[in-house]
Amino acid sequence: MKNATSCPRAEDLRHLLDGSLAGERQQECMDHMEGCECCQARLEEIATEGTRLSRVVKHLHQAVPEATSAYWPALSALGVDLPETPTPQTPTPRPAARRRELVLDFLGPPSDAAYVGRLGQFDVMRVLGRGGMGVVLEAFDTRLQRHVAIKVLDPDLAADDIARQRFCREARAAASITHENVVAVHNVEKSGDDGLPYLVMQLVAGESLEQRLGRESPLPVREIVRIGMQAAHGLEAAHAQGLIHRDIKPGNIMIEAPHDRIKLTDFGLARVADDVKLTQSGFVSGTPLYMAPEQAMGGEADHRSDLFSLGAVLYEMCAGRPPFVGNSALAILRQIADEKHRPLRELNPIVPDWLSHTIDRLLAKKPADRIPSAAQLAELFDYEWALMKTSSEDVPTVCQVAQKKRTIRNRLIAAAVGATFLAVGLLGGKFLAKSPVAPADAVSSAEPANVLSANAGTVWAVAFDPASATVAMAVEDGAVRLWDLPTSSVKTTIDAHRGVVWASQFSGGGEFFATAGDDGLVKLWSPAQQAATKVFEHPSAVRGLALAHDDQTLYSGSRAGELRAWPLDADRPLLEAQQPGAIYAVAISPDDGTLATAGSDKIIRLWNAKTLTQKFPLEGHTGPVNCLSFNHDGQRVASAGWDKTVRLWDTGNGQLVASWEGHDGDIWGIAYSPDGTKLATGGHDGAVKLWSAGTGELLATFLGHKLAIHTLAFNRDGTLLASGGRDGAVRVWKIE
Amino acid sequence: MSVDDSPLTRVSLLVQLRDGSNHVAWREFMQIYGPVVYGFARSRGLQDADAADLMQDVMRSVVGAMGRFDYDRNQGTFRGWLFTITRNKVFNFLSARRIRPQGSGDSTTNRMLQSQPEPSDGSDEWELEYQRRLASLAMDRVKGEFQDKTWRAFWLTAVEGVAAADAAGQVGISAGAVYVAKSRVLARLKEEVEAIMRHEES
16 A cells, blocks of 8 residues: 555545646655545545536446347337447447348549549539439539439339339420429439439529428418419429329428529329339338328329429428328328328418318319319419508518517427417417518528538538638548638648547638548648648647747637747647636737637636636636627627627627627537628527627518537628538628 | 436427337337337336337327327426326236236236226336436446447446446456446446436426
């Protein structure tokens, strides 16, 4: 027993934990620990402070179901393929019953690391989805210089001659429809080697009605009428060519940004997959929710079957659920065949009579009892739409009230669902929102000027070069990708860091840019080169980065709270400072005089940038602070983070100037416009919001990201705003 | 700790879950909550296959409820709601077993049945399962940050319950170093668990 030393102080034990104790003292403490039960317990207590972690981890190797457990097949049955996450020392092999891996072996090698592969003249960027028929890819047509969607027939189906022939025939027929409410099919091609057929079609920027209903359901009446009207027109055009869709459902109705134009997709293709499955197994897979009775009973579909399906979709938009629901496909099919749907007015009393009646007629069991053609349905909608437009534009003031009430309610009601329903219920169906496209909040209908996607993971930082020609994005997989903005194509992909790239920033002149990574390195790059021109080493992961405007000094902040100032021509830091907790953001004032840091300890710190001596702290946030931005004259710094609030501080006296709740979740990105008049924020809710920096008034909300936004940046003249985040895409928005 | 005292869980994730095609959200969700539901069912006495079925059943209900908006944020946390669903299904399962004549007559099962309807009952186990799941995910994430010896010292003592002196022998470091290693990993795990929870509850 080496218990000669006295018990170390709590502070020493803390340092022992974080490894910051000097070598000699550390050894002493370790030796002491060996014989002192009291200190063993104290150390563990400090390490797990306020939690029951010691108890929780005990026997944790049994926490994941065993490899032979029925849990894993059950999980597969739910459609979940978990990535391999072996628990330490007890790897859990997955059972054999996994879903078949997505095989993209029909693709040729990619022309750039940013792409997944190549198919004919197409650079394939990513997989958009996977359906019963095959896989859907997003690709860039190098010959025609445009983005397209490609549907590739499932190789299993392609092995079947009939399916193959039918796929080509249906696709060619679909290509013959030219209508603004039908997704354009450009051509049908076959891949060179194995003759696998694929369909090249228009890439629709936007979402499907299925996704839309996922956010908001039921929809406002006006929106239902607009969607119904346009879908009916699309069907009319197809039916005029003798083409039956056979699978009208929310997933096949696209809502194209920016004007929310409705486009029908996948004409005739459902049949290709079903025929094969029917002959193979006797069953049709997929959802029967919108299927017409004659289809449900195995009969032949005609144009009136499409009308029934559209009726079922309209019903769901009004009621918030499809007309027939059940626990199994069989139960639904039986209802479709035998039962009358529940009257719409019982589920949603504000649906106008004419609409409810129209839907009833579309849902007639006998095809002969339905509205006879899509043309007649379209005409009916046109008429009602014209009526609605005139009546609602008569009452603009009420509309504004309605809009406002909805906004407030949305803040109160979880998930913003059902809010419209309530507000509409209060105000009457007539006084609906002014704009048919506004989902719920004060939303800008603007579509992004560019969507730069195809990144393999979360985008943690985005930066414009001074000329606004190149956008650099820091990606979770360690890559930094430089995009050429005018052509929306990848210029270069740099394998920049091991682990996440947390930050990237261009120099004032655009000659170089800096990146920081989870590997503790800060690197400088010339845009033209694949190798770093300079590397600075930090002891721990670097989260925040700020390049002085004179391009002489770089500041970095790490997860361990280390703040360093590096002259760009030196190998060692000139100045070092330390703050408690992790640093998440570093920003520098326009005059290069003041540095701001923020992180896990909720306090924003201002530092003299020349000496790294601390000025006053800015306290008030109730959780970690994720992001910071100085305004144009450096008099203000804006901050936001976990507590959802946006706060503006006076950098002269440390006073809080303004604060408001910005998003429904964590805020991850904040940026002052270059002229200091506007403030952009991006959050966990996937929304980009633009605020008046002076009044805190919400100017616009840009929707498009499906997942959390982690970074925002304005270009030099403030006309463009880039947002990036968890969905792996960067969207560039035009700012007025 | 009650299951309802933390801020609500990830409404944003739930919204994404409603979009059935969002496999990322669904996978993330299942990665955390699948084992929690399964583990809880096991802790209530269900056999492996029954617990797996129940997990599947609960998750289908979750998806269904997303479609019907059964879940109201103001009613409590998502975790609490999921607990209610799970607890009810476990109760139903055990009740069904009770009325079957060939069902288990043993007193443990009966006691369990008696105690099921109590609203507070099981919430501690539920919370523990959740904490264990978070800790397990955190371990996966932080393991790579430590030297092999440090990790093994932690694993042997904190997880497997091996005495420090024995672990020291197996790993080849001093017992004092074993204690420090164990606490260092615990401290890092605590940080990571808190990070996951913040993410979860945002």
